[in-house]
Amino acid sequence: MQRLTRMLYPPQCILCRALVEEDFALCGGCRRDTWFISGLVCDACGVPLPGTAEADERVLCDDCLKIARPWVQGRAALIYRDTGRKLVLALKHGDRTDLVRPLSRWMSQVASPILLPDTVVVPIPLNRWRFFKRRYNQAALLARAVADQTGLTYLPDALIRPQRTRPLDGMSVEQRFETLSQKIRPHPRRSTQLKDRSVLLVDDVMTSGATLAAATEACLVAGATRVCVLTLARVAKDD
Structure with a gap:
């Protein structure tokens, strides 16, 4: 059969x-045409770096040297270009939720070195209006799958995004951070699940890191002891 x-x-x-x-x-x-990330990476965002480093040496890319990251470590599975970009857009705007299974496997593999046993997996939240328009939150689908594959606890609504924000396309780095400042908050009734826990924030793409920074601050306000970030793809500068 x-x-x-x-x-x-x-x-x-x-x-x-x-x-x-x-x-x-x-x-x-x-x-x-898929730019899988491997080898030496920035410890804060996961973008690939040239050269080698000692096992316990923390290395950062130019962006993460310039911008203070409130999270501890970060990883990404793909560079956001060519096939990687097509896969992200198909999941995000093309209703290709069937992609979650293979994409989340790649994410789980790169995340394994930064996970602690008590880590809880939290997706970047969508504003309610955008959720109804798209019908699903791609970050939540990826986060649930990562949690299932790693055996970690999944917290789908520990964070909320009560206000709509302008699209970030075309904004400078400074404008992105200003637009998203304090726009992501702990859920008033469920954020207690983050207290004294290690958190893995999951999103589809990291560009400037403004969204992940706002979500990290919300986790820390809720009492999280350690926050790491995981994205399917990372926007990287051209060689």
């Missing part, structure tokens, strides 16, 4: 639908 099922429904590339050898995989062409 399983062989018959695979004959009728052969595995397809998660992006272009070309035939592949296993489920939830990329074809050769799409994989060649």
Whole structure:
């Protein structure tokens, strides 16, 4: 029966639908255009860095040297370009929730070195209006899957975003941070779950880090002892 099922429904590339050898995989062409992050990375945002470092040495990219990050460590699975960008947009705006399973696996792999046993997984919240318009929060879908795969506790509504904010596209780094300052808050009834806990914040993309910074501050206000961040993709400067 399983062989018959695979004959009728052969595995397809998660992006272009070309035939592949296993489920939830990329074809050769799409994989060649996917910038997976590995090797030496910035300890604060996960962007890849050239060279090598000692095992216990903390290294930071230029952006994280200039901008103080309120979280402790950060990781990302992909660079936000080519296939990585297409996958993010397909999940975020194309209703491709079927992508959550393979994408969250990549995220769980890169996050494993920074996780503590008592970590709780918290998604970046959406404003209610945007949630109703999109019908789902892609960060919450990824966060739930990461929690399931790592065996950690998932807290879907520890944070809230009560006010609408302007789209961040086209804003400078300073404008992004100003726009999002104090716009993400602890849930008045559920944020007690963050007290004295290590938190892993999950989002789809990190650009400037303004959204993650606002969410981190909210976690710290709620009493979290340690906050790390995990994104599917990281916007990086061109070589």
